[in-house]
Amino acid sequence: MSKLTRLLKSTFQHFRRNLWLSMVTILIMGFASVSAHVLIGTRVLAASAAQLLTQKVDITVYLTPTSNTAAAEGVATKIKTIPGVASATVESAEEVYAAFQQRYAQESDTVKALKAINVNPFGPVVRVRGNAISDYPTIYAGLSDPAFAPEGVIQRTSFDNNADLLNRFSSMERTIRWSVEGVLAFFLLLSLVVVYNTIRMAIFSQRDEIGIMKLVGASNWFIRLPFLLEAILYSVIAIVVSFGVWMALLKWADPFIVQLMTTSEASILGYYQQNFLVLVTIQVAALALASMASAGLAVGRYLKV
Amino acid sequence: MIELKSISKTYPPDVVALNNVSAHIEAGEFVSIVGRSGTGKTTLMKIMTAEECPSSGEIVIGGWNITRISSGEKPVLRRQIGVVFQDFKLLPKKTVFENVAFALEVCGVAPDRIRAIVPQVLKIVGLEHKLDRFPRQLSGGEQQRVAIARSLVHAPKILIADEPTGNLDAIHAQEITDLLLKINQFGTTLVLVTHNREVVNRIRKRVITMEHGTIVSDQKTGKYLL
Structure with missing residues (x-):
């Protein structure tokens, strides 16, 4: 238990010491997460619009x-x-x-x-x-x-024949989806680069402490793990913040969307409420795994134990 | 305790730091390794602490051949060898107590045990009344004593001191020498790497003299020759 507490303490210490860099990392990861939300929202809207149009044919x-x-x-x-x-x-x-x-x-x-x-x-x-x-x-x-x-x-x-309209709509939806996917990929890639750099900076700024840890016989994992946990911490905070912002936005915008689309199927907020846990879990897991991989590369390259 | 068998170390492209160095250090011995700067003393120390691997030869510590020690085994070795440096290597934002406790914390020792061990070790080095001071509030000699206390918390069988008096004035250097002798009297094998003539001559123990990466003299009760 004391080992875990020390690991977590060390992780939060890293976070605090590189506060500004950590904030920037979280912000960029947050953008990636919001892009994923927009993508999900687009899919919900597209599905309900397609259903509406199908009913009219x-x-x-x-x-x-x-x-x-x-x-x-x-x-x-x-x-x-x-x-x-x-x-x-x-x-x-x-x-x-x-x-x-x-x-x-x-x-x-x-x-x-x-x-x-x-x-x-x-x-x-x-x-x-x-x-x-x-x-x-x-x-x-x-x-x-x-x-x-x-x-x-x-x-x-x-x-x-509303099929033409539906085809035109599908094509438009595809273009929007590809654009959002592009933005998502960009922010995800940027997040990984920033995480890599943040961990690298953290290793450099704590090289004295790392040296002493090695000197007194700290295990390799005790030295490495806080940096990987730091990457997970960034992911979790980014997801929490992005969900908070997105849900607040949906709470405001959802009634207008539902009114415009004339169907409750178009409620993105409803979709999020129904699938909240799954969406949070998938996003946290995906972002945490990706950032851990990036942090792992930085640790492997710059933290010699 | 420490067996050096024909150790050589060459750094690329062709810098020979150690050339066929052999020595045997018994358990409980106090050995001073002396020589001018650049003679390979620190390289030898790094090989003993597995910071460097020899280019050829073998090194055995306490029956354990560490010549090609794996990365995962290094922490185990380092808990059995205390190391003290010229520049103390203390964490400036931690107090005396925290600096010493840090060595135990990172190895997963329970908080209760840390609270019990650290004051005891600080008493050995005479700093039991300065637990809450920060390194900047201590003299050089006191900082070195904190570093020695930190190296002792794992109760190592071997203590290697690399120029421990290099940053100290004569009085503090004498204090540290006395402390090292006291630790050696408790049964810890002590390897002192130094080029401080006064310190070596005062100790009157075994002296290994190095020059150009080789051992040129090994005296049982020696003096600084160069």
Whole structure:
């Protein structure tokens, strides 16, 4: 126990003696950690946006006005057998008529014209949703097979194609992600260089003490370990600070993000609250391992025991 | 206790520091190694403390061949050999007590034991009343006594003193010499590396004289010859 206490005491002593250098190291590691937070946030937003857009993509099969709901149900049942179809829902001709009236309620001329013909010009429709965006081309092609509807039942098929928008969004998200990953890699690399240099400086500034430790028979690990622990200490402090700043920022910004995206799935704060321990553990472990490796290189090179 | 067998040491490119040095030092002996600057005294001391490896030859300490000692074994050896230097090598921000305790702390000795041992050792060197002083508040002789106390806390079988009086005036040098003799009387083998004629002549013990990296004289009860 006294050994561990002395090791920790020695570690904090190193930290205190190189306070400014330690602060700079923590700051840069903090930037690396914040970059990781931004990356995670981007992924959460991208996932929820993709989900939203996916929900807006569908294929509508318009049946002729003479077709009844039962015929539409038959078509829907057949469509469900096409690979990749998640659902095929029927809207009766009356429902389509009501929906049209509601949509054009502000345009009195259109509603008047519809009433003037005194007959429902719409047939029932079947709305088809795929399991994934990539399924839609196959489904759309499958619908042209006459096996799905008797001659004259399907009037036309409309592919409300938000896929282009989704692709554009994915491409934008990829660009942002790569940029953030680049920034993260830069700060991570910079952190490792700074840790290396900080440990090197610490070794030089304590060379007298290290010399005496060797002289009086301190074990090699007792001399080396505080420098490695110092690197872990930097990582832990950097992560704690970065999480503190990031969570405070999210607490402020999250309601606006959720409102903008119109879905609670876009709540980055919620994601962090659900996965807090995992995220902290992964970040601490990754940063501590990387900085320990860097410190280990410096110790191996400059601390001869 | 210490067996030097044909030790040679050459530094690149071709500086010969030691050339075929052989000697045997018995347990409990007091040996002064004397010679002018650059004759290889300090190199010999460094080889005894495993700071340097000989280029050829063998060195055996207490039956342990340390010629090619591993890095992991060095701390074990150094706990059995006390070393004192001319420049004291004290930590300026630690008190007398802390400087001596430091040698035990870094080796994992329990705090209770440290509190028991350190005052005892400081009493041996006559500094029991200056536990809380910092090195800058002590005279050169007192600082050297702290360094000696630190080297004694592990109760080493061998104490090697490299020019321990080099930074001291005659009176303090005499005090340190007396202290080293006292330690030797307790049974510790003492190797004194020095070029101080008065100190060597006053001790009247075995003297090994070195010149150009070789032993030129080894007297049982000798004097400073050069």
